[in-house]
Amino acid sequence: MVRLAKRVTDLPPYLFAQIDEAARRARSNGLDIVHMGIGDPDQDPPEWIRRILAEEVMRSGSHRYPSYKGHPQLLEAALHYLDRRFGVNRLNLDNVCTTIGSKEGLANLAPAVLNPGDSFIAPDPSYPVFATLARQIGALEVSLPLTADNHYAPNLADELTEYQLQSARVIYVNYPHNPSGCAPDKAYLQNVVDCARQNDLIVVSDLAYAEIYYGAEPPISLLSLDGALECVIEFHSFSKSFNMTGWRCGFAAGHPDLVRGLTQIKTNIDSGVFNAIQVAMARVLADPHCDEFLSDNRLMYAKRLDRVLTVLAQLGLEYNRPGGAIYVWCRIPNGDRDSIAWASALLDATGLVIGPGRGYGVHGEGWFRLSLTTPDADIDRAMELLAQFMRRN
Numbered sequence: 001m002v003r004l005a006k007r008v009t010d011l012p013p014y015l016f017a018q019i020d021e022a023a024r025r026a027r028s029n030g031l032d033i034v035h036m037g038i039g040d041p042d043q044d045p046p047e048w049i050r051r052i053l054a055e056e057v058m059r060s061g062s063h064r065y066p067s068y069k070g071h072p073q074l075l076e077a078a079l080h081y082l083d084r085r086f087g088v089n090r091l092n093l094d095n096v097c098t099t100i101g102s103k104e105g106l107a108n109l110a111p112a113v114l115n116p117g118d119s120f121i122a123p124d125p126s127y128p129v130f131a132t133l134a135r136q137i138g139a140l141e142v143s144l145p146l147t148a149d150n151h152y153a154p155n156l157a158d159e160l161t162e163y164q165l166q167s168a169r170v171i172y173v174n175y176p177h178n179p180s181g182c183a184p185d186k187a188y189l190q191n192v193v194d195c196a197r198q199n200d201l202i203v204v205s206d207l208a209y210a211e212i213y214y215g216a217e218p219p220i221s222l223l224s225l226d227g228a229l230e231c232v233i234e235f236h237s238f239s240k241s242f243n244m245t246g247w248r249c250g251f252a253a254g255h256p257d258l259v260r261g262l263t264q265i266k267t268n269i270d271s272g273v274f275n276a277i278q279v280a281m282a283r284v285l286a287d288p289h290c291d292e293f294l295s296d297n298r299l300m301y302a303k304r305l306d307r308v309l310t311v312l313a314q315l316g317l318e319y320n321r322p323g324g325a326i327y328v329w330c331r332i333p334n335g336d337r338d339s340i341a342w343a344s345a346l347l348d349a350t351g352l353v354i355g356p357g358r359g360y361g362v363h364g365e366g367w368f369r370l371s372l373t374t375p376d377a378d379i380d381r382a383m384e385l386l387a388q389f390m391r392r393n
């Protein structure tokens, strides 16, 4: 008999794989599915970006193993991008490496910064990968509740004890926040960095939604804050910004030892991102059309957001108005707390797939997440299905 290792049997099922499986089952039972469950952009990257990739794919010499640290052209482009978009201008090539998207980078950073028995602070609710991977190497989770009461941006000293802050080794930070969309101001994030420095914490910042925001200014890169270069590593991803979740490319930037630790783990595990993709992304970041595309993409999400919020308000549902990211975080009506049962009942009755709040952490219970990666016609249908379900229940 084949027996898998305990670290695998202990792993919780991956939320988004479960959501996909539930949708597949409902579809095979004859339901017409409307999917607002997963944050996977429905749009393609624009044609000019795909043409750049095609040119790079055709280039002779770009098909061998990539450099472990990343293609120098992409690393240089990433440094310029950080300066241009976020005012981060004190970095050099020692501060940056390519990743196979943020998920891979976050997963491989965990063993570089945490020993078994160390504790780490992770937001709850959050993208599940932070805590799952850190737990898997035997580190202990201290969960930081992000709730409507603390506006998803808690004062660390209010929510955590001095002992928890002093004994933890790492804190994960993700703003714009998945799932609430919270995008706090500079003063709040500076307090997080200051508190991390006082307590000798490594800050792992996940800026996967750097280019999707609803105000005038982009989100804050933690790397732009005072003292950040002493303790921060930040993950940037092209997945959501450029509608290319399938390309698997991003970069990490920050303290050179943290970047070196990550690269050292990666060197033993993967062999980097296809050079054609890395060079294509270097060209995209430097292209005069880049900012125009990012701005158009934001406008599309802003229109979808309005569409959803208008109906949620009509239905009397409580939601958090997002400052960024591609989600709407809503409270389940009628004070129902069991989000998984509620999501299943909704799916079975209507074919509408949403993300149950519990999947993002204990403090997500009682809430659900709608993803805006859905075309207008499907959003309208989803809102109608939600309204029908609420009328009947």
Ligand SMILES: Cc1ncc(COP(=O)(O)O)c(C=O)c1O
Residues within 6 Å of the ligand: 039, 100, 101, 102, 103, 104, 127, 174, 178, 206, 208, 237, 238, 239, 240, 245, 249, 250
């Ligand atoms: C907060 C957060 N970080 C990282 C990722 C994964 O991004 P990537 O495609 O770069 O691995 C996601 C995907 O949903 C996310 O929500």
